[in-house]
Amino acid sequence: MKELVVLVGLPGSGKTSFRNRHPGWAVISKDDIRRNVFHRDFDLEYEEAVDRIFSAMLVEAVDSPAQVVCVDNTNLTRAERAPLIEVARLSGRLPIAYVMPLLPMKTMYARKLRQLAELARTHPEISVGGFPEERYESMYRRYEEVSEEEGFARVFRDVAVVPTSKRSRRPRRARVRPARTLKPLPLFAQQV
Numbered sequence: 001m002k003e004l005v006v007l008v009g010l011p012g013s014g015k016t017s018f019r020n021r022h023p024g025w026a027v028i029s030k031d032d033i034r035r036n037v038f039h040r041d042f043d044l045e046y047e048e049a050v051d052r053i054f055s056a057m058l059v060e061a062v063d064s065p066a067q068v069v070c071v072d073n074t075n076l077t078r079a080e081r082a083p084l085i086e087v088a089r090l091s092g093r094l095p096i097a098y099v100m101p102l103l104p105m106k107t108m109y110a111r112k113l114r115q116l117a118e119l120a121r122t123h124p125e126i127s128v129g130g131f132p133e134e135r136y137e138s139m140y141r142r143y144e145e146v147s148e149e150e151g152f153a154r155v156f157r158d159v160a161v162v163p164t165s166k167r168s169r170r171p172r173r174a175r176v177r178p179a180r181t182l183k184p185l186p187l188f189a190q191q192v
Contacts, residue, residue: 009100012112
């Protein structure tokens with residue numbers, strides 16, 4: 001059966017890293033819309049347009065032949081998750097939740113600030129604003145536990161995201177030995 005995967009977690013909790021481990025998934029993400037369409041991180045002035053584009057993309061994605069459609073947003077409250085469960089039901093998809101670990105607020109906020117600094121450094125074309133600690137703390141307090149009673153067929157909790165170092169993200173270049181040090185295989189060696 002086709003699935004609608006709902007990622008749940010605070011900003012910086014590892015949702016995008018988790019979804020990137022599943023390259024076959026069709027992904028709908030408000031962050032992707034903000035960055036790829038409007039070339040900015042969160043900006044309240046653009047959120048109404050982001051929401052409209054997200055809704056249209058979700059409708060098209062769940063109607064597509066994609067086996068798994070993934071919603072990569074915070075989805076912190078039952079009220080935010082309920083419409084996604086309903087979309088899954090109406091489209092004949094199995095609603096599955098993957099819940100990121102909930103770490104101490106200061107740890108998660110520091111992680112989010114590092115992500116924003118990295119985004120600004122690696123993507124100068126994207127306007128990256130700040131993320132006030134009060135806003136993050138408000139989101140942290142709003143978080144509601146996820147349960148099957150909401151309508152999810154399955155809930156996977158504390159999904160482990162294996163951190164990758166900068167070194168391991170780059171493909172390794174093969175070491176090439178100079179030709180003079182290579183010895184022919186015995187099969188092709190000339191008999192002298």
